[in-house]
Amino acid sequence: LPPLPLLLLLLLCPPRRKKRRGGAPRRLPRRKPEPEPRHMDGEDSTSEDPGLRPPPGAPISRATTSSSPPIVTGARGGSGMEAKEDTEDPLEAALSSVVKVFCTSAPPNYYVPWQIVPQTSSKSSGFVVRNRRIICNAHGITDHVFIRVRKHGDATKYRAKLIAVGHDCDLAMITVENDKFWEGLLPLEFGDLPPSLQASVVVIGYPRGGDCICVTKGVVSRVVVTSVSHSHRMLLTIQIDAAINPGNSGGPAMQGKTVAGVAFQGLTKSQNIGYIIPASAVKKFISDVDKHGSFAGLPTVGVKWQCLENESMRRALKVPNDNEGILINAIEPLAPCAGVLKVDDVIRKIDGVAVAGDGSIFFRRGERVSYVHLITQKRKGESVTCEIMREGKTLEVDVALADPKRYHLVPVNLYDTLPSYFVYAGLVFTVLSRPYLYSWGSSWTKKAPSYLVQLALHGVREKEDQEIVVLNQILAAPCNVNYERISFRAVVSVNGTKVHNLKHLVELVESAEAKDETFIRFQLMREKVLVVETKLAQRDSKDILRRNQIAHDRSADLRSEAKGVAERIRKAKTRDEISQLLHESKANNTEISGIVFDAMDSDGSEALEIEEFFGHFEREWGFAKEMVVDLFKSFDKDSDGTISREEFCKFFVSQFKGTDRVSFIKLATNLAGASMGIKKQEK
Numbered sequence: 001l002p003p004l005p006l007l008l009l010l011l012l013c014p015p016r017r018k019k020r021r022g023g024a025p026r027r028l029p030r031r032k033p034e035p036e037p038r039h040m041d042g043e044d045s046t047s048e049d050p051g052l053r054p055p056p057g058a059p060i061s062r063a064t065t066s067s068s069p070p071i072v073t074g075a076r077g078g079s080g081m082e083a084k085e086d087t088e089d090p091l092e093a094a095l096s097s098v099v100k101v102f103c104t105s106a107p108p109n110y111y112v113p114w115q116i117v118p119q120t121s122s123k124s125s126g127f128v129v130r131n132r133r134i135i136c137n138a139h140g141i142t143d144h145v146f147i148r149v150r151k152h153g154d155a156t157k158y159r160a161k162l163i164a165v166g167h168d169c170d171l172a173m174i175t176v177e178n179d180k181f182w183e184g185l186l187p188l189e190f191g192d193l194p195p196s197l198q199a200s201v202v203v204i205g206y207p208r209g210g211d212c213i214c215v216t217k218g219v220v221s222r223v224v225v226t227s228v229s230h231s232h233r234m235l236l237t238i239q240i241d242a243a244i245n246p247g248n249s250g251g252p253a254m255q256g257k258t259v260a261g262v263a264f265q266g267l268t269k270s271q272n273i274g275y276i277i278p279a280s281a282v283k284k285f286i287s288d289v290d291k292h293g294s295f296a297g298l299p300t301v302g303v304k305w306q307c308l309e310n311e312s313m314r315r316a317l318k319v320p321n322d323n324e325g326i327l328i329n330a331i332e333p334l335a336p337c338a339g340v341l342k343v344d345d346v347i348r349k350i351d352g353v354a355v356a357g358d359g360s361i362f363f364r365r366g367e368r369v370s371y372v373h374l375i376t377q378k379r380k381g382e383s384v385t386c387e388i389m390r391e392g393k394t395l396e397v398d399v400a401l402a403d404p405k406r407y408h409l410v411p412v413n414l415y416d417t418l419p420s421y422f423v424y425a426g427l428v429f430t431v432l433s434r435p436y437l438y439s440w441g442s443s444w445t446k447k448a449p450s451y452l453v454q455l456a457l458h459g460v461r462e463k464e465d466q467e468i469v470v471l472n473q474i475l476a477a478p479c480n481v482n483y484e485r486i487s488f489r490a491v492v493s494v495n496g497t498k499v500h501n502l503k504h505l506v507e508l509v510e511s512a513e514a515k516d517e518t519f520i521r522f523q524l525m526r527e528k529v530l531v532v533e534t535k536l537a538q539r540d541s542k543d544i545l546r547r548n549q550i551a552h553d554r555s556a557d558l559r560s561e562a563k564g565v566a567e568r569i570r571k572a573k574t575r576d577e578i579s580q581l582l583h584e585s586k587a588n589n590t591e592i593s594g595i596v597f598d599a600m601d602s603d604g605s606e607a608l609e610i611e612e613f614f615g616h617f618e619r620e621w622g623f624a625k626e627m628v629v630d631l632f633k634s635f636d637k638d639s640d641g642t643i644s645r646e647e648f649c650k651f652f653v654s655q656f657k658g659t660d661r662v663s664f665i666k667l668a669t670n671l672a673g674a675s676m677g678i679k680k681q682e683k
Contacts, residue, residue, distance in 0.1 A: 090257040091202065095152050095213060097128040097188050098251055100206040101136050101174075102157060104146040108414075110436040111472065113421035113428075114550050119145065125205035125251035126174070127259070130187045135282060136250035137264050138165050138172045139230040142415050147174060151181065152213050166295035167415050169277060170230040170264050171285045190279040191258040194238055195220045197367075203242045203263055203274075205251025218242025218272070223363065225370035226275065229265050232412050233298050233404075234372045237261075237275045244274030281376075288379070299380045299401035302335025303328050308346060309357040318392030319346050323357045325389065326371070332407040333462050336400035342390065349387035350374050375401065409459035410434060410468060420555045422506050425537035426475040426544050427483075427522070427530070429491065431502050432456065432468035449488050451525060467501035471524060477544050479536035489524040496521070506558060510590035513538075514653050538650055553646060559594075566598030575673040582665045589656075589664045593649040596668045600675045601645070610643050 101124045106116045124140030126149065134149065141147055141162060148157040158181040163173040176182070195201065199220045207214050218241040226237050240253065244266045252259045253276045261276030288295045308314060308327045319325055325346040331338050348354065350371060353361050360368040378384065383400045405411065411433040419436070422429045430436065437456055440447040445457075455468055469491040474483050491499050494508040495517070512520050513534055520537075522530040545553060552559065565585045572578045582592055601608060643651075656667060 091215070091254070093186060093257075094127075094188060094202075094204055094252065094254050095215075096184065097186055098204045098206075098213060099126050099128070099134060099149045099151055100124075100213075101126045101134075101140055101160075101250060102148040102150070103141050103144050105141075105143040106145050107143045108418050108435075110419050110430070110433075110439050113419040113430050113472070113555065114552070116418075123206060123247055124249045125247065125263070127204075127250075127252045128185050128187050129286065132175055132182055133163065134160070134174045134176070135262065135286075136172050136174060137230075137262070138167050138170045138415070139264075140250050141165070141172050141174065142167075142230075149174070149176060149181070151185070164289040164294050165416070166285050166288075166297065167413065168228070168231045168233045168298040169235055169281055169285060169295075170228050171262065171277065171282060171295070173286070173289055188252060188254075188259050189257070190283055191255060191260050192279075194223055194236075194278050194280070195255050195260050197222065199255060199260075201240055201242060201260055201276075202254045203240070203244060203248060203251060203276075204254065205248035205263060207243075207245035207247035209245070214248075216243040218274075221273070223278075223367060223369065225372050230413075234370065235281065235298065235376055236278060236369060236373045238278050240274050240276060241272040242274060243272070244276075248274075284377075296380050297403055297405075298376045299378055299382070300404040300407075301375060301384075301399060302332040302337055302402060302404070302407055303341060304330040305347070305359070307358050317344065317346060317389070319389055324348050324354055325357060326355055326359050333460065334406050334464065336402050340397050340399055341386075341388070344390075346389040347386050348389060348394075351384050406464065407461055409461040409466060410456040418555065418557075420502050420557055421472070422502060422509075422554045422558065423475070423545065423550060424509055424553070425532045425540065426477040426480045427532070428472045428475065429469055429502060429505060430472045432470045432490065436470070452488065452490070455490070463500065465501050465503075469499050469502050469505050471522070471530075475544050475548050477540045479532060479540045480530075483530055486524070486528055486530065489526060489528055491522060491524055493523040494520065496523075503558060506554065507588060507591075511588055513650070514589045514657065516654075516657050541646065542644075565595050569595065569599040569672055570676065572676075573678070575669050575678055578672050578678075579665060579669040582668060589653050589659070589661065590649050592664060592668050593652040594645055596652075596672045597645045597648045599672050608643055 103122050103124070104119055105122065106119045109115045109117050122140060124137060126134045126136035126140075129135050144162065147160040147162065149160045150157045158176045158178050160174045160176050163175055165172040197220050201218060201220060203216045203218070205214060206212075221239040221241050223236065223238050225234050226239075227233070228235050228237075238253075238261050242253070244263050248263045249265070251263050253261045253263055259279055259282070261278045262282055263274065263276050265275050267273040267275075285295055305326045305328055308317075308319065308325050309323065311321055313327070314321055317327070325348040328341055328343055328345045328347065331341055331343065350361075351374060353371075353374060355361055355371045356368070359371055361371050361374065363369045363373070374384065378401050380401060380403050383398045386397055386399050388395050388397060411431075414433055414435050419433070420431050432452060432455060434456055437444045437448045437452060445453050452468075452470070459468070471487055471489050471491060473487050474480055476484055491505060493499055494505060495512055497508055499505045499508070509520060517534060520532045520534060522532070524530065541553070544550075565581055565587075568581055569578050572581065582595065585591070585595065587595060597608075652668075656664060659667070
């Protein structure tokens, strides 16, 4: 190009300087020479040139201490300013006190009550409180066989044991015996009052979706009395909008440095609705455990009520039209208030607190909750003062509170207990309960037999020990042929005698066998009848238990009373003591035979050698042992050389049938005394 255009081009477009790879050019500072690396071989890695050490308070980097690991900001337990600041952080302190709970449980099988369902594993949360204890949810450790806990930031799982459980309020207390677990753990403190609406709360726990600790934040949405899904009891709870997912249960909801509540449930098919148990309920649970060693439960009045907001109804009941008071519709027959309150009474005040027509009471400014909150603040056995109106007159009465379990004809829950059962001639009898009906699934009210559902929902208990006995299933055998399809029906009577509970049914069956009755008639609900021939039942009983792998013909609770008497008999020193124990047991002849067998079966093998067992007959009454053995073998033709508890009961009763109870006790006393080497005191 000509010189002039070239000059203009250079002025307008100057040549670019070549850049370094990785960004814009920069001037590097002059660096001092670093010391040559060397192997420390056990020497202190910080023994470097003092001139290369950073000044106090300066951040430590890899460039300054190449042989020392970096200090991670926020790591608890480190040294320097960082650790001090972290210790003062309330959230960091709470994180270290929250643990993960691992539980292996074995729920019972209500359809096959002599078995349990396969073991299941669950994970939940908990937190440390004073005296080396951990608070968690009851539903997280129900039916447990093994509990372990793990600290935040630790990989070790420590075995824990249960101290107390409160199923009514869904709380449990566990502890760890290993001292190493408690190193560095600080107990959390509880707040005094429920947080106000819109107050910020932080929920800490181990929900699903990961293995590490999780923190969610929200606000208090409302304070409400709601149903605890674990126990179906009403309890004051706090609703929050922080995320509460499976695994969060048992974790603390923190408000600043204190615990505002314990996460325990959420509302399905809704958004951001979770519930926590308030600190006041947790402190009441801990107080009960400290004083009594267990949680007494939540009491109830024992009445059914309805709102009283209709003006015409209020005028008919002669109640002032001030929207105050609730109407009593029904009273539980076993409730302590049965002789104090009456149907159509109107409860206007409880302990001086006015009850509105919708059943609510004043809680705090702008908030009302159900009157049930006043009741659950009390303990079983305590009372409340009620102001009522009866036929236009104002009265003041004291109403005692009691455990609602005594009112329920059908138990609502049976946590940590095994179902009762009795097997006779292949007929499996058990007790009706809500968990039994839950075997039909979440829609049990529609799928389970309607008459059993009605009993569960509306049945009223009239006696303390009253139960609904159900024919659960029939194990096919020749003695019950063509009965296979008759099941899931309540038992009304046995041989014309009304059945009160499962224990009573067992007594009626054994009494019929002791009287050598030919048939036993079971009257069932909905006009169904079963008749069993006793001889056929005795013939097939052993084979039925063997084929279905049933160790005992009845559950442990139906055997435990006999076991206790047998244990005391083994400790007796004279035959008079044995006789007195058998008289006090109020057992029939069959039960007495079982008690004697248990006393002779000291090692609990449930089977004794025939030769050794019947040697006691020879020593006591002079019978030839061989004669008695032959007699037993003719009675039990399938004998395998041993005699079981059931076989002995039937044999002993059959040989002395027609004997009155006093004489039978004398025979049993002498046999038990001979087996234990206690000499006769009289001929």
